[in-house]
Amino acid sequence: MALSEKQRQLIEEIGIYHENNGFQPAVARVMGLLLVSNTPELSFDEISETLNISKSATSNALNMLLNTGHIEYTTFSGDRKRYFRIRSSNWRDHFAKKMEDLSVLNCLLKKVLEVRKRENPMYDQKLNDFISFLDYMKGELPRMIEEWEKTRS
Amino acid sequence: MALSEKQRQLIEEIGIYHENNGFQPAVARVMGLLLVSNTPELSFDEISETLNISKSATSNALNMLLNTGHIEYTTFSGDRKRYFRIRSSNWRDHFAKKMEDLSVLNCLLKKVLEVRKRENPMYDQKLNDFISFLDYMKGELPRMIEEWEKTRS
């Protein structure tokens, strides 16, 4: 696998991005490589060798990414290897997960208001505001996505 | 600090949420406590004792949260203690950070298209779609927030 210096750097940047999203380093680099490489589908060995990670780490990373639906693989008849690539739905899912996370937060904040008794209701106003903002966002987002679909068809 | 069982559980839930957002456990619990406690402002000792974390861990957690702007404190004349509370702008900032993170991703994806040469341009289409979706979102979001402001005034 020949990669330019720029490509290698970008793999690291993408790696760090994904580390910050909770992936372990090797897993994050695999995502980076699959995105940045000139060929979209890479074999186990190509990944392992290009990133200089052991077979076990490669195996774990690929299985983790397969299980979480971030990647998938194809095969070719007469070739025992699997060729891994990023799932095309990956980015939409990534976005959805971010939104889902805000929804989890919203749920927690609603519980907060149920569970505590603040002497000072003024202080809760801001929290209520944010909760209703998140509710509003959640309601409007689908419409917004639909709007976007329209602009491009 | 008297806390109900429900409150303690919720502190843990909020703690885990914040751990998943990159906070260390003790820091995440402090955020949970400040949110869930009946009184919005708590002293160093109240935090340390209620959460059963050492003074040093409490000190580190509070300073970390102060530095990152998640909490602030007030003082009262004739009382040497500081009373810590969540900054009211915290939730808006949290939301902004999530959006900013998507913007970082978008920037990385644009670099991807610059850096690699894919034989198969079909495969890049999906990526381009997602990039323009994020661009669209980034453009529309401020308008959407403004819209929300209107609904509540």
Added chain:
DNA sequence: AAATTAGTTCTGTAAATTATGAACCAATGA
């Protein structure tokens, strides 16, 4: 049947993270 391929699984461990407790310090109070 033996060797090779394409991985997987199982320790072991280096490194990083997270928290503790003790010592410390500066400001206030007795």
Added chain:
DNA sequence: TCATTGGTTCATAATTTACAGAACTAATTT
């Protein structure tokens, strides 16, 4: 001036994580 309060800093201990390397397996090829 001595003790106490409200913390901070440091060394270190306890986990946790993240990976390498070796042994293993099931399918294929020779």
